[in-house]
Amino acid sequence: ETVSMVVLGDSNVVGVPPNEGSFRTELFAALAADGYTVAPLGQYSDSGGAHEGINGQAYSYFLGTQLARILTDYAPHLPRVIVSWLGTNDMVQGNPVVYPTQGVINAGLFVEQVYAADPLTWMVLCTAPPFAAGGYPAEFPGYILQFNIDLKALVATKRALGRRVLLCDAFAVLDPGNGSDADLVDGVHLSVAGRTKAADVIHDTVAALF
Numbered sequence: 001e002t003v004s005m006v007v008l009g010d011s012n013v014v015g016v017p018p019n020e021g022s023f024r025t026e027l028f029a030a031l032a033a034d035g036y037t038v039a040p041l042g043q044y045s046d047s048g049g050a051h052e053g054i055n056g057q058a059y060s061y062f063l064g065t066q067l068a069r070i071l072t073d074y075a076p077h078l079p080r081v082i083v084s085w086l087g088t089n090d091m092v093q094g095n096p097v098v099y100p101t102q103g104v105i106n107a108g109l110f111v112e113q114v115y116a117a118d119p120l121t122w123m124v125l126c127t128a129p130p131f132a133a134g135g136y137p138a139e140f141p142g143y144i145l146q147f148n149i150d151l152k153a154l155v156a157t158k159r160a161l162g163r164r165v166l167l168c169d170a171f172a173v174l175d176p177g178n179g180s181d182a183d184l185v186d187g188v189h190l191s192v193a194g195r196t197k198a199a200d201v202i203h204d205t206v207a208a209l210f
Contacts, residue, residue: 001036003036003080005038005206006074008083009085010085012088012129012188012190012198023198023199024199027198031207036210068113070082080122081121081122081206082121084123085129086128088128090147091131091140091144104150111123111125119164123164123166124165124166124168125167125168126169128151128171130174133187148171168202168205170198172201173197174198
């Protein structure tokens with residue numbers, strides 16, 4: 001069966017050196033092993049191969065025009081599944097103090113926009129990954145934790161309203177660590193081990209839809 005799916009996110013979704021591509025390569029391979037072929041939707045390609053998306057990514061909830069573009073780029077039919085793994089860039093590029101609240105508010109607005117455009121589209125909202133990079137305010141990890149708590153509550157609220165949305169707790173499976181076995185090579189970006197864990201947990205959530 002062919003499934004249309006788009007994965008939205010930041011540099012962890014696109015794939016950056018030194019992790020040799022995106023976890024989407026492993027995610028789509030796992031879905032293929034289940035008997036599903038992910039239909040190509042976009043033109044972006046990285047070292048891991050061609051992948052779907054709005055140029056392969058949408059950087060953050062604060063850049064609402066990038067998220068909203070999916071509503072027009074794929075009209076009149078949205079992808080069957082939209083996976084959104086955003087968060088870090090909201091905090092780093094935006095105002096970190098308002099990040100947890102505003103990020104979740106905008107996530108909720110996006111859910112409603114997608115539902116209005118195509119109520120059959122499933123959305124998978126992933127918790128933001130851990131943040132352990134040096135050179136940033138000490139409050140940043142706490143902002144991530146608050147965002148994730150509020151995102152879980154948002155998903156529960158939207159599901160109660162009948163929206164097709166699932167939570168994927170990517171944060172829970174990633175260990176920022178401080179050595180060669182860490183899931184984040186620099187406190188932000190996925191290592192090879194982290195990429196595999198991200199692919200596995202997102203695969204398990206998406207596979208439950210089928």
